[in-house]
Amino acid sequence: MKSIAVVVTAIAALFSIPLASTAFAHDYKVGGLQIGHPWARATPNGASVGGGYLKITNTGTTPDRLVSGTSAVSGRFEVHEMSMDNGVMKMRLLKDGIEIKPGETVELKPGGFHIMMLDLKEPIKEGARVKGTLVFEKAGSVDIEYAIVPVGGSPGGKDAAPAAHSGHQH
Ligand SMILES: [Cu+2]
DSSP states (O other): OHHHHHHHHHHHHHHHSOHHHHHTOOEEEETTEEEEEEEEEOOOTTOOEEEEEEEEEEOSSSOEEEEEEEETTEEEEEEEEEEEETTEEEEEEOTTOEEEOTTOEEEEOTTSEEEEEEEESSOOOTTOEEEEEEEETTTEEEEEEEEEEOTTOOTTSOOOSOOTTTTOOO
């Protein structure tokens, strides 16, 4: 029994340590904004949409907004929010983008705010990097790259969130 407990502990430790996110962490700066670890999930063949995720920290003194951007793999780029409505996951286009107040960090992640890559020109491939830009109302445009994790995966390897985008179409 003791050895089983040891193995379980070891496995738990493996999965709780975000090895991958540390190894692949990458950051960008534009004006007073810091952009942390953009990532996206690989998409199955034939998928027309993909989600992009990252953290934005405003170290400046004025609020700013993520209003648009581009990605190398998609025809269109939108800023979305996913939320629960009567037990049903819904998402909506944020026409005014996402506000980041001074001193605030906003995380785009599965199940919440996200970047929507629409009209995919090619599947997003695991292990690749996808180039793109983010456009902020005040800070302007910045080039970024998304680290690509497996279909349904997340940067830490632990998949806390449901594969929110796998089923939906726009
Ligand atoms: Cu969306």
